[in-house]
Amino acid sequence: MSESLPIVEMAGISISFPGVKALDEVGLRLFPGEVHTLMGENGAGKSTLIKALTGVYRIDEGEIRISGEPRLLGGTADAQHAGISTVYQEVNLCSNLTIGENVMLGHEVRGAAGINWRATHRAAGETLEKLGLGHLNPKQALATLPLAVQQLVAISRSMVAQCKVLILDEPTSSLDANEVEQLFTVIRSLRDQGVAILFVSHFLDQVYAISDRLTVLRNGRFEGEYRTHELDRAQLISKMIGKDVDALKSLDAKGARRVRSDAAPLYSAKGIGRKGAIEEIDIDLHRGEVVGLAGLLGSGRTELARLIYGADRPDTGEVTMNDEKAEITSPAKALARRIAFSSENRRDEGIIRDLSVRENLILAVQARRGWARPLPRREQDAIVEKYVSALGVRPADPERPIRLLSGGNQQKVLLGRWLATEPDILILDEPTRGIDIGAKAEIQEYVAGLADDGLSVLFISSEIEEVVRQSDRIVVLKDHRKIAELEGGQGVSAESIVNVIAEDGLGDPSADTAVREEVTT
Amino acid sequence: MSANAHGPFEALKGLVRRQYFWGIVAIALLLLVNLAKDPGYLAVSVGSSGNLVGNVIDILRAAAPIILISVGMCLVVATRGIDLSVGSVMVVAGAVSMEFLKGAPDTVGSGLAAIGLVVVVSAALGAVNGMLVSVVGLQPFISTLVIMLAGRGLAKVITGGQNTTATNEMFRWTANGHVLGLPAVFLLALLLAVAMGLLVRRSALGLMLEALGMDAKAARLAGVNRRALLFTVYILSGVLAGFAGVFATASVMTVDVSRTGYQLELDAILAVVIGGTSLAGGKFNITGAVIGAILIATLDKTVVFLGVSSSATPAFKAVVIVALCLLQSERVRRAFRKRRSAVAVRPAEREKVAA
Ligand SMILES: Nc1ncnc2c1ncn2[C@@H]1O[C@H](COP(=O)(O)OP(=O)(O)OP(=O)(O)O)[C@@H](O)[C@H]1O
Numbered sequence: 001m002s003e004s005l006p007i008v009e010m011a012g013i014s015i016s017f018p019g020v021k022a023l024d025e026v027g028l029r030l031f032p033g034e035v036h037t038l039m040g041e042n043g044a045g046k047s048t049l050i051k052a053l054t055g056v057y058r059i060d061e062g063e064i065r066i067s068g069e070p071r072l073l074g075g076t077a078d079a080q081h082a083g084i085s086t087v088y089q090e091v092n093l094c095s096n097l098t099i100g101e102n103v104m105l106g107h108e109v110r111g112a113a114g115i116n117w118r119a120t121h122r123a124a125g126e127t128l129e130k131l132g133l134g135h136l137n138p139k140q141a142l143a144t145l146p147l148a149v150q151q152l153v154a155i156s157r158s159m160v161a162q163c164k165v166l167i168l169d170e171p172t173s174s175l176d177a178n179e180v181e182q183l184f185t186v187i188r189s190l191r192d193q194g195v196a197i198l199f200v201s202h203f204l205d206q207v208y209a210i211s212d213r214l215t216v217l218r219n220g221r222f223e224g225e226y227r228t229h230e231l232d233r234a235q236l237i238s239k240m241i242g243k244d245v246d247a248l249k250s251l252d253a254k255g256a257r258r259v260r261s262d263a264a265p266l267y268s269a270k271g272i273g274r275k276g277a278i279e280e281i282d283i284d285l286h287r288g289e290v291v292g293l294a295g296l297l298g299s300g301r302t303e304l305a306r307l308i309y310g311a312d313r314p315d316t317g318e319v320t321m322n323d324e325k326a327e328i329t330s331p332a333k334a335l336a337r338r339i340a341f342s343s344e345n346r347r348d349e350g351i352i353r354d355l356s357v358r359e360n361l362i363l364a365v366q367a368r369r370g371w372a373r374p375l376p377r378r379e380q381d382a383i384v385e386k387y388v389s390a391l392g393v394r395p396a397d398p399e400r401p402i403r404l405l406s407g408g409n410q411q412k413v414l415l416g417r418w419l420a421t422e423p424d425i426l427i428l429d430e431p432t433r434g435i436d437i438g439a440k441a442e443i444q445e446y447v448a449g450l451a452d453d454g455l456s457v458l459f460i461s462s463e464i465e466e467v468v469r470q471s472d473r474i475v476v477l478k479d480h481r482k483i484a485e486l487e488g489g490q491g492v493s494a495e496s497i498v499n500v501i502a503e504d505g506l507g508d509p510s511a512d513t514a515v516r517e518e519v520t521t
Numbered sequence: 522m523s524a525n526a527h528g529p530f531e532a533l534k535g536l537v538r539r540q541y542f543w544g545i546v547a548i549a550l551l552l553l554v555n556l557a558k559d560p561g562y563l564a565v566s567v568g569s570s571g572n573l574v575g576n577v578i579d580i581l582r583a584a585a586p587i588i589l590i591s592v593g594m595c596l597v598v599a600t601r602g603i604d605l606s607v608g609s610v611m612v613v614a615g616a617v618s619m620e621f622l623k624g625a626p627d628t629v630g631s632g633l634a635a636i637g638l639v640v641v642v643s644a645a646l647g648a649v650n651g652m653l654v655s656v657v658g659l660q661p662f663i664s665t666l667v668i669m670l671a672g673r674g675l676a677k678v679i680t681g682g683q684n685t686t687a688t689n690e691m692f693r694w695t696a697n698g699h700v701l702g703l704p705a706v707f708l709l710a711l712l713l714a715v716a717m718g719l720l721v722r723r724s725a726l727g728l729m730l731e732a733l734g735m736d737a738k739a740a741r742l743a744g745v746n747r748r749a750l751l752f753t754v755y756i757l758s759g760v761l762a763g764f765a766g767v768f769a770t771a772s773v774m775t776v777d778v779s780r781t782g783y784q785l786e787l788d789a790i791l792a793v794v795i796g797g798t799s800l801a802g803g804k805f806n807i808t809g810a811v812i813g814a815i816l817i818a819t820l821d822k823t824v825v826f827l828g829v830s831s832s833a834t835p836a837f838k839a840v841v842i843v844a845l846c847l848l849q850s851e852r853v854r855r856a857f858r859k860r861r862s863a864v865a866v867r868p869a870e871r872e873k874v875a876a
């Protein structure tokens with residue numbers, strides 16, 4: 001594994017977009033049999049560098065050598081030809097095809113009479129198996145899967161072709177610990193087979209667990225390349241943000257617990273449920289309280305959030321808000337009652353690609369007012385100014401189409417959209433997905449501050465530690481139902497929640513398989 | 522918007538970048554062709570009654586109904602829909618007004634009443650479209666196809682299968698009158714188009730429609746009320762088609778149940794596309810739709826003027842429109858730009874990067 005020759009060598013790469021110099025003489029080396037992590041803040045140029053290597057963007061200057069030979073990559077096909085396989089930051093699968101078709105697209109098994117679908121689906125099944133997705137039915141429509149599973153399917157897809165270089169741009173952004181472990185097992189085995197792997201993540205634990213080498217970018221410039229063991233976390237962070245800050249400190253410090261007033265709950269649901277999504281559940285939300293939803297992938301976290309917001313219609317149950325009965329059957333109705341919901345699926349349910357940052361930011365506020373009462377331009381600018389600076393959106397150009405922003409910055413704009421509605425209840429489903437550690441701490445602090453001032457927050461994260469850290473009360477979900485409700489505080493930790501989940505239903509071995517079947521059919 | 526840059530040269534450059542620029546060029550070219558055949562084609566003279574007369578004036582008059590249905594179509598298309606029923610709404614509007622005026626006294630009051638009736642009926646037809654699309658959840662193509670087929674039948678039922686004729690001076694004036702020497706019908710159509718443009722851009726309707734058309738799922742989660750918007754848009758399209766029907770029948774004060782508005786939905790769709798609004802929904806351009814409509818009217822007149830045989834007319838139209846769409850397509854435009862930039866623009870860009 002020691003200094004063999006790099007399989008990919010990028011040197012002096014510069015790429016400019018109108019108004020932004022995204023990369024400025026950046027270099028990157030990938031070695032066979034090594035996991036290389038690309039680090040940097042949101043907008044540092046990680047995804048752009050990856051797209052330069054995969055032929056999506058033409059480089060303005062610099063040189064790309066693959067196996068020692070200079071290459072001109074004219075398009076993604078060239079890169080694939082050169083043995084580079086990529087999972088981009090935003091899951092780009094075809095949601096109207098089946099899982100199997102998505103995995104095998106372009107690599108279908110051909111027989112004498114065209115594509116042999118049976119064999120194709122079988123091959124897809126085998127590929128999925130490697131990532132622990134053996135229980136999925138390849139003939140199922142992709143759109144029915146939760147985002148995290150779609151992300152895993154996208155990763156499986158990249159492994160169909162034999163590749164020499166595997167690029168994963170934030171593959172773990174919506175996975176929970178088990179899936180990450182599964183993914184890492186596969187990555188390690190590919191690494192041991194001599195594949196060069198390029199990995200991007202904002203989770204330092206993951207970075208230190210998997211990578212052999214780091215390249216740090218800052219503001220589109222190359223900061224340095226390091227062996228992972230040469231650089232501790234504090235050093236790494238200061239390289240990324242360019243100054244010595246203990247960004248980690250504020251993340252680790254557990255905020256003072258808020259005292260819940262004994263007043264009646266702001267929102268109270270009795271027995272709300274929806275067939276196939278979540279079993280009947282009771283949940284109360286109080287002013288000034290952060291309630292966390294903990295549970296494994298597929299436990300029904302997102303489904304419950306969608307039900308509360310009216311994104312899906314509940315089949316059963318009753319909701320009262322401020323002691324009166326509330327019919328929340330659509331997002332518009334929820335917004336009118338000052339409930340806001342930030343979806344985990346930024347690409348499909350969040351940003352509107354072709355609208356500007358400003359239009360994306362004010363969209364929910366405007367939708368609630370109705371089209372006949374346009375928000376005056378001055379108020380729009382005030383909202384934009386407030387949230388662009390509070391959340392640190394970069395570049396701070398409100399008229400830029402949002403699709404041109406980096407993934408993390410798009411996420412910040414979306415958070416701004418929901419904060420701008422000044423909600424009473426804010427439902428956050430993976431709100432900091434793809435946001436770098438510095439900004440993440442700031443945003444969490446900001447939301448905690450709003451909760452101190454009386455905002456009610458429902459918080460969902462695949463990182464159980466984060467849920468524990470943020471929440472005053474934790475609702476634990478498993479297999480689409482609530483199994484426990486814990487007051488946050490001394491006794492509760494990530495381990496204790498994992499234990500609660502593991503111990504539930506131990507007496508009933510059929511429970512697990514029953515749900516598996518439900519998922520596959 | 523971006524045309525407020527410095528000086529006329531910058532303004533011109535802004536115009537060239539607009540999709541509908543090629544529509545303007547095409548209008549000019551068609552007029553040139555006509556001019557080649559008859560050097561006096563563009564002449565506009567003052568007629569006996571003090572009004573302007575000439576071929577160009579005729580074109581503007583003919584463009585009026587197309588402008589109206591194109592503007593309506595433009596809004597529907599922005600939501601990723603299509604309204605095939607506009608031609609049929611026109612004939613229903615004509616039938617309703619002629620039947621009403623046939624028995625009514627020839628007063629301004631009954632003329633206005635007829636127009637009011639048209640607004641109600643065409644809004645109702647638009648509402649049916651809106652309901653089929655938003656509540657029942659049918660594809661816009663199918664929903665409006667149903668109304669397109671049913672509408673012409675309805676018109677025949679209203680007139681008892683006759684081509685009803687009526688007299689009403691006020692009603693007739695909307696199509697044949699003049700204001701400041703210009704045809705009132707064109708000015709009225711332009712006025713309605715400008716009013717729609719203001720409505721859409723001064724309120725938040727435009728933003729909501731674009732959001733819905735670009736990404737219905739994300740827009741819904743952002744609280745955009747899809748159902749109300751679709752109702753609004755199909756009703757607006759219906760009412761505009763109703764006015765177009767008034768204009769189309771008022772000029773001869775006769776509704777021709779089989780020919781009024783016949784196949785005009787296709788002209789409207791073409792006008793919208795020429796004007797730079799993609800049928801995939803999202804960003805839309807009302808000015809472009811108006812220019813597209815004027816182009817279609819110019820094309821119709823040219824075909825007649827050049828004496829293209831009526832059987833070859835559709836083919837002639839098709840050739841012009843395909844050429845235009847090619848010019849507008851991103852790919853072709855990029856190819857053009859590349860050829861130019863290969864020589865000139867590239868070094869300039871390099872400098873900017875270095876700075
Ligand atoms: N197509 C584009 N046009 C214009 N600017 C772009 C484009 N793509 C990226 N940028 C800009 O380039 C910079 C780098 O973006 P990039 O997506 O590479 O960041 P990143 O490091 O991947 O960030 P994140 O962690 O948020 O994903 C950003 O300022 C972004 O706004």
Ligand SMILES: [Mg+2]
Pocket residue numbers: 046047048089169406407408
């Ligand atoms: Mg990125």
